Amino acid sequence: MSDFPAEGVDDGVPAILPSMPEAQPMIPQRLVELHGWGRTASSMSHLASVDSIADAVSALRSSDGARGVTPRGLGRSYGDAAQNAGGMTLDLTKLNRILSVDAAAEPATVTVQAGVSLDALMRTLLPFGLWVPVLPGTRQVTVGGAIAADVHGKNHHTQGSFGNHVVSVDLLTADGEVRTLTPGGEPGANEGGRLFWATIGGMGLTGAILGATVAVQRTETAYFAVDTDRCSDIDDLMATMSQGDDDYTYSVAWFDAVTRGRHMGRAVLTRGDKATLADLTPKLRRDPLKFVAPSFGTIPEVFPNRMVNVVTAKAFSEFWYRKAPAHRVGELQNITSFFHPLDIVAEWNRVYGPHGFLQYQFVVPFSEGETFRRGFEMIVTSGHLSCLNVLKRFGPGNPSPLSFPMPGWTLTVDLPIERGLDTLCDALDQEVIGAGGRVYLAKDSRLSADAFRAMYPRLDDFLSVRHEVDPAGLFNSDLARRLHL
Structure with a gap:
């Protein structure tokens, strides 16, 4: 066990805090405008920044029950999940201490406060030869957010989503207690881990995640051996992925959503595995666990609406497709190149201008391949232009009733x-619902309550747990009100 008793680092997280007196110190709040990464549907909220568990409990108990409380990390959910119009939003980013790393355990584990970013976590773990098991498309996500959204990455078909690797969660519930939850349940209560699995993917509506212990993986290097293939159209892409994805830990495709005709859906498919020491060049072997994270600065707030238009979208898509090799095997790529190219430039969402953008992501079962193609064609022929397009294959889901991934x-x-x-989007919703x-x-940021209920058949399982742990609905959000949660 490697602890971090450095200045400003706590030495542990309690399983349950004792009941606190009713008189609580007031936590400073600021009335601010909040929005998601898509920069749409903003709302005004009373933002309370907390830097201790006691502060979080105090803020919760001093909140206005009429509009409730929602937890917020780095604000990388695209819509309205981490904002709370007229209520309190708990800023948990100052709860950013890494408490311990147990590199000797099998599997190895790390215990952190919820505000630790995946970027900070990776930088801490790599010198131990340890690796975060699931990474979404950006490192600028907190551990609490990764759990609440049950994020997935390029390796869902082999490793599942983030929640699959969570050993325990420290959850501040509406009664002011911090409960330590595990997949098997709390001692003497919560049989079967119902509250744990409702919190995984629960979008912060069962309580505020304050800390977690996560199982991590071992790695010899911070590099990846990557194979790249260009695919001529959507059918070629889907066939290539179906035939070969199981041979790789990681797989993802960028596809062209602008070109029509016989090359509709042409794509660049990249698949790979963690590189071993033997895979590295002599130069890279000198520092095999080096975290390469270049930064090209911040996108300024100067872009008008309609920067993504027919001309720019066609130019980008042509460039991105042609720059990739037709076939390449075993290229060594660093973490940023393989996982997080968009993290090179901060605030890249500003490119879409003040109106913002919507990210639409759906999944349909493998048996619904024709529905998938139809949805894809609807997007390409709609006249709405997208440059950042991703296609992946999911493996089995987990027990969370609101987790997104399913085989498909x-x-x-x-x-x-x-x-x-x-x-x-409404038409796409109906295709997705029809396909299960x-x-x-x-x-x-725009789904209707009826469509949401049709998409998530275990919604009532989630709601029963939510109502048990928070009968007055103290934890709330703009998303929850929109979807009638």
């Missing part, structure tokens, strides 16, 4: 906000 095809597009986009699929809540 998942597609993600970034669509600028403009007239007619709601019509396209769903839309990802962490990306959503």
Whole structure:
């Protein structure tokens, strides 16, 4: 066990805090405008920044029950999940201490406060030869947010989502207690881990995640051996992934959502595995666990709406497809190149202008391949343009009633906000519902309550747990009100 007793680092997280006196110190609040990463549907909220468990409990107990409380990390959910119009929003980013790393355990584990970012976690773990098991498309996500959204990465078909690797969660519930939850349940209560699994993917509606212990993996290097293939159209892409994905730990495709005709859906498929020491060049072997994270600065707030138009979208798509090799095997790539190229530039979402954008991500079962193609064609032929497009294959889901992944095809597009986009998304919703699929809540900003209920057949399981642990609905959010949660 390696502890971190350095200045400002706590030495542990209690399983349950004792009941606290009614008179609580007031936590400073600021009335601020909050929005998600898509920069749409902003609302005004009383933001309370806390830097201790006691402060979090005090803020909760001093909140206005009429509008409730929602936890917030780094604000990387795309819609309205981490904002609370007229109520309190708990800023948990100062709860950012890494408490311990147990590199000797099998599996190795790390215990952290919820505000620790995946970026900070990776930088801490790599010198131990340890690796975060699941990474979404950005490192700028807190551990609490990764749990609440049950994020997935390029390796869902082999490793599952983030919640699959969580050993325990420290959850501040509406009664002011901090409970330590495990997949098997709390001692003497919560049989079967119902509250644990409702919290995984629960979008902060069962309580505020304050800390967690996560199982991590071992790695010899911070590099990846990557194979790249260009695919001529959507059918070629889906066939190639179906035939070969199981041979790789990681797999993801960028596809062209602009080109029509016989090359509709042409794509660049990248698949790989963690590189071993033997895979590295002599130069890279000198520092095999080096975390390469270049930064090209911050996108300024100067872009107008309609920066993504026919001309720019076609130019980008042509460049991105042609720059990739037709076939390449065993290229060594660092963490940023393989996982997080968009993290190179901060605030890249500003490119879409003040109107913002919507990220639409859906999944349908493998048996619904024709529905998947139809949804894909609806997007390409709609006239709405997207440059950042991702296609992946999911493996089995987990017991969380609101977790997004299920075995099947998942597609993600970034669509600028403009007239007619709601019509396209509503039509896509109906295709997804008809196929037994769903839309990802962490990306959503416009789904209706009826469509949401049709997509998540275990919603009542989640609601029963939520009502048990928070009968007055103290934890709330703009998303929860929109979806009638």
